[in-house]
Amino acid sequence: MNSSLRPGLPSPEQLKEYRIWDSYFTPAYSHPGSDGSSTLVADIERAMPAVRKGEFEKLCYFPHVGIGTTSDVDFEKMIRSRPEVTLKAMERWPKLLLGMIQLNANDVPASLDALNRWLRDGPMLGVYFRGGGIGSLTCTHPNFHPLIERIAELNGVIMQHTWFVTGGKQSPGASTPAELAEVAAKFPEQKFICAHAGGEWQRGIRAVQNSPNVLVETSGFDASAGFIEMAVRELGAERIVFGSHLPSRSLGTELSKVIAANITEADKRLILGENFRKLIQRPIA
Amino acid sequence: MMNRRDVLNLAVAAGASAAICRSSAAADEDSSAANLRIVDTNVSLFHWPFRRLPLDEVELLVAKYRTLGINQAWAGTFEGVLHRDVASANQRLTDACVKYAELVPIGSVNPELPGWKEDLRGCHQKHSMPGIRLHPNYHGYTLDDPRFTQLLELATKAGLFVQIAATLEDTRTQHPQLQVPDVDLAPLADVVKRVLGARVQLLNFRPRGAAFEQLAKTTDVMFDTARVDGTDGIPKLVEALPNDRVLFGTHAPFLIPEAALIRVYESGRLDDSALQTVYASNADSMFWKNGI
Numbered sequence A: 001m002n003s004s005l006r007p008g009l010p011s012p013e014q015l016k017e018y019r020i021w022d023s024y025f026t027p028a029y030s031h032p033g034s035d036g037s038s039t040l041v042a043d044i045e046r047a048m049p050a051v052r053k054g055e056f057e058k059l060c061y062f063p064h065v066g067i068g069t070t071s072d073v074d075f076e077k078m079i080r081s082r083p084e085v086t087l088k089a090m091e092r093w094p095k096l097l098l099g100m101i102q103l104n105a106n107d108v109p110a111s112l113d114a115l116n117r118w119l120r121d122g123p124m125l126g127v128y129f130r131g132g133g134i135g136s137l138t139c140t141h142p143n144f145h146p147l148i149e150r151i152a153e154l155n156g157v158i159m160q161h162t163w164f165v166t167g168g169k170q171s172p173g174a175s176t177p178a179e180l181a182e183v184a185a186k187f188p189e190q191k192f193i194c195a196h197a198g199g200e201w202q203r204g205i206r207a208v209q210n211s212p213n214v215l216v217e218t219s220g221f222d223a224s225a226g227f228i229e230m231a232v233r234e235l236g237a238e239r240i241v242f243g244s245h246l247p248s249r250s251l252g253t254e255l256s257k258v259i260a261a262n263i264t265e266a267d268k269r270l271i272l273g274e275n276f277r278k279l280i281q282r283p284i285a
Numbered sequence B: 001m002m003n004r005r006d007v008l009n010l011a012v013a014a015g016a017s018a019a020i021c022r023s024s025a026a027a028d029e030d031s032s033a034a035n036l037r038i039v040d041t042n043v044s045l046f047h048w049p050f051r052r053l054p055l056d057e058v059e060l061l062v063a064k065y066r067t068l069g070i071n072q073a074w075a076g077t078f079e080g081v082l083h084r085d086v087a088s089a090n091q092r093l094t095d096a097c098v099k100y101a102e103l104v105p106i107g108s109v110n111p112e113l114p115g116w117k118e119d120l121r122g123c124h125q126k127h128s129m130p131g132i133r134l135h136p137n138y139h140g141y142t143l144d145d146p147r148f149t150q151l152l153e154l155a156t157k158a159g160l161f162v163q164i165a166a167t168l169e170d171t172r173t174q175h176p177q178l179q180v181p182d183v184d185l186a187p188l189a190d191v192v193k194r195v196l197g198a199r200v201q202l203l204n205f206r207p208r209g210a211a212f213e214q215l216a217k218t219t220d221v222m223f224d225t226a227r228v229d230g231t232d233g234i235p236k237l238v239e240a241l242p243n244d245r246v247l248f249g250t251h252a253p254f255l256i257p258e259a260a261l262i263r264v265y266e267s268g269r270l271d272d273s274a275l276q277t278v279y280a281s282n283a284d285s286m287f288w289k290n291g292i
Helices: A012-018 A038-053 A073-081 A083-092 A108-120 A144-153 A177-186 A201-208 A227-235 A251-259 A265-279 B004-024 B058-068 B086-097 B116-126 B146-157 B188-194 B209-216 B233-240 B257-263 B272-289
Strands: A020-022 A056-061 A097-103 A126-129 A157-161 A192-195 A214-217 B039-045 B072-077 B103-105 B131-134 B161-165 B200-203 B221-224
Touching: A012 A265, A020 A265, A038 A056, A038 A083, A038 A251, A073 A083, A083 A097, A097 A108, A108 A126, A108 A144, A126 A144, A144 A177, A177 A192, A177 A201, A177 A214, A201 A214, A201 A227, A214 A227, A227 A251, A251 A265, A251 B257, B039 B058, B039 B086, B039 B200, B039 B272, B058 B257, B072 B086, B072 B161, B072 B272, B086 B103, B086 B116, B116 B146, B131 B146, B146 B161, B146 B188, B188 B209, B188 B221, B233 B272
Parallel strands: A020 A056, A056 A097, A097 A126, A126 A157, A157 A192, A192 A214, B039 B072, B072 B103, B131 B161, B161 B200, B200 B221
Antiparallel strands: none
């Protein structure tokens, strides 16, 4: 079944003009399937109708690379012994997918090895730190320092999951935008992406306002009106990157935050693609 | 001169007739956006208590809805959430709605307040509203409270549908000094079964868990789309619920109206006929069944 109806969306031509690069694509976020790819591929296919309707150019997802970011011991062992499986999705959609590996700051030696294997040698562009559950650690922990130093050497991007939850953290490994700002101050040359802008974005934006090396990512919470307008006003459009959180969230929820915002078309282009493209440009070391 | 009830009758009749025509011509290729009817069953007017919203002026909201092609909006009032002078809140709501053909006022009733039956009577007789909106979690009662059952009985007898806002805001982002848990919906199925003819719509509900499984079996309970997320969340809800029980709703202006508008079709799993059913036909049916 398909329909030609598309109320609420700009024209395909307008969307193509935005050149949308999605910094936060979350197919099979927690586990790619015991064979390393089946659930991941199915989830990407599930997202494809929305990806096509949105005219996305690129989507960046967060592969697991066998350093303890899932609770599945057999999978972790398998993916370490067969690292080529990690690339299956990227091989299937080579023009569409980008990747930033999930790191585990609880295991610094394994994470440093993974940085060499996947960032130094490619094709991954950066790292993702989880905000709770297996493999997560609050980003102010000293374990992050050697990892950030190495990521900086490799010109990688850091995506840190963040939330400000009313009533306090829901997980011991969670990080807040305020904690990310604290870390970012120690590494002023490194860029950090504050995923979800802290969820409660009014506090999140304020927490990173004076951290010029921190950008905010737009996905992961309801399409609450006024977010992008405040972020542009307080941070500038140059410090905002679009994320879709597809397929567990939606094109409607996430893209509407930007396309419906009362900001300039130039700012929309920055947020929807230009900023992320600039961020992941990696001069060859 | 026509009164509001006449206007509503005409609007609903026109919408329903159009929907019937389109339904009978489902194979017709003419399915352009210009022919699509859209009814937003979940809008609120005036100011959200915790921050200004880009569309919290009625004029701006209506202008936006005209650009989006939304034909009708069932408008509650944010004032009905925390104000105790509910009668004046409902009066302001009616005064605002009467200026715009698209807006249908949905008044607030708080059975925790003395005189709530007068507020209910005002919604029905004074303002000719087709339904009312409840906020049990903000007003401090549960759905097994006998006053809720009585309210549902009286509203049903008056031909009013009843909207229950399961939540207004993600509990994780609420103001720390006003944390309000989602409404416990567990008692609802039993209450609705006891009130013959009751028409209940849940707003802002995320369909999951035991409460949803139970309510899915209760055919007189409708759902809206405002917080049904996931790229295929709305088609899955439509498939899970027989009898056309999913009504388009956005929770604007708190949420961006385009969000739900796009979510309905983005997965490509609903054909044009099914889209029209969600966007408007089910809402039109709810009007008719209440005898307005």
